[in-house]
Amino acid sequence: MSAATYDQLHTLYRTVLVFATVGAIILSVGLLQFVYFERPGQETGVKARIVGVYEYDPATKKTIGPDGSEFPRSDVFAAVIDWSSVPSQLAVDARWYDTFGSMRGEVGPGHSSDLSNYSVVPVQVPPNLQFVLPGRYTFVVERLDADGVPVEVLARRFVLVDR
């Protein structure tokens, strides 16, 4: 094997190692990002109570029928929270996320005592659409830190919207 050939192969080898170093840096940044938003040691042990998820009438702004975990896409539905189950000094909010991870409805942020008039959190139909999107919806009651970043889920509920 000639020296030139040897060098060329090792140039390729070293190049891919340099690329891998850049890759490792990218993955490290990702890990830091994950740790920033998913901070360890944030568990307070507090549990919020979700009373249920019900069909919702946007005209009267009231819930209808029994607690459910599956809805047709023609229905709008809403979660009902018992804010008294959450200590009043905690900064909290409640959110709906659709199957793509987009936020579809929110109450808060604020202290639970300030949110007692907002116990019903309806899911929102996306702009320019007639119905809610089908798929798996996640409803969460979250505790926020001083910067307003959600750091703990106090209650969680999954709902399936049929196609």
Added chain:
Amino acid sequence: MITSTTPPAADPESALRPRRYGIAFAVAALVVLALIASSILNYVYLDTIPGRASLYGLLAVASITLGTYILVRAFNRDRATRRNHLIRAGVLIGLGVLLWLLVIDVFLYTQSAGPGVAAVCALACLPTTAFGLLVVRRMDRNHKEPWRLVLVAAAWGAIVATSLVVWAETVWEVSAQRALVPGPGLDTSLAFMAGTLEELAKGLAVVLLFLVMRSEFDDVVDGIVYGAAVGMGFNFMESVSYMTNLYSIFAPEHQGGIAAGVQWYNRQVLGLFFGHATYTAYIGAGVGIARQLPSLRQKVLAIVAGFVVAIAGHFSWDAWVNLFPIPNTLFGIVAIHLRTLVMTGPFAAGLIGLLIFGIRFEGQNLVEQMRKEAATGAGAILPDEVPVLASPWRRLRQRVQAFQRVGLPGYFKVSRLQTAQLDLAMERWHRERKEIDTPLEAEQRLRERVIQLRHWVPAS
């Protein structure tokens, strides 16, 4: 009696080939075990239609895997037994495809899109993927990979890799959604999931090709070609899946066709080369470089490096794509292209750099070997033929001249002669570098084949 045309290893002390096959067998066994375990877990714990589909799909995946293995090995057998192996492979692959279509149909019915929509989506993705594979294969301008292996690589990406990740990703996603705070933390976790699991599943195909088909896996250029082919196969199946899914979601709003069309453009035009193909080509590059490195430590490092770049590239897209929101204005059309260029462009540029360097490295060495072969006077490669064989354009011109003289048969005869001559130069290169485990007789057979083909080629 079955006889193999591949002679035994020249060096009886060399345990290289059996060890390679052993590793390949172990990797394949692990894949099968992972498929079985995850599908049973899905079925027991998720109890959904996809969970059941994954369990029934195991048979299809096993049939296709076994069929492709027999198909690839069939070409190493003599003509007498090759036909039987090809028939066995055809039956197994056909059975697997039918079963797979059945599973896909069941899956799609549950998503309300139906087989008609799925067929239209698949037909829309076929020409673009075929074009991509054609371009990828032509990238190796010195020594093209056989179509059968390029297609096997793409089939693995489309069927086996997607099956592996569907199950693994379902478990990861459901667990993460139950445990993490929705928002950027969960998104980052899912980006790690996609980057790691999808690249590992796709990369396994490249590693298996490297272990089993060493004679057709020459260097970094071959690795890039096989890796990109696996990525394109994966991209094909993912495109069909996303298009049908979005069609069924938006059809009641009378926007199903638009949603599917936008997905097609994003994945089959913008993302055809800038996406899965680029990421998995990095794995191929690492494996291809490892193919020629002398020490085991360097080989392992090169392969791991390829995987790290692929996972990082894939992760960066999934995790940070939302940092470039697309405005709902006319500028959105420009922005969507700019986003792909900014986020995947640097990875594609790095890969193109490796490819160009690899082609030059391969080309220089092939020319050197062709000159040495011509100097032996054996008659397989003549001194005047070296500059022609060294240039893809001059090779093409020679084939076209043969076509003008005697038509298509002449074109193909010259093409076969050129391929055999390049095979001989490649064999010489690997032998000189001591990175081959076939005996010298194999090289002599190649030489005899070239001389035999030369008799059939019309005189220029």
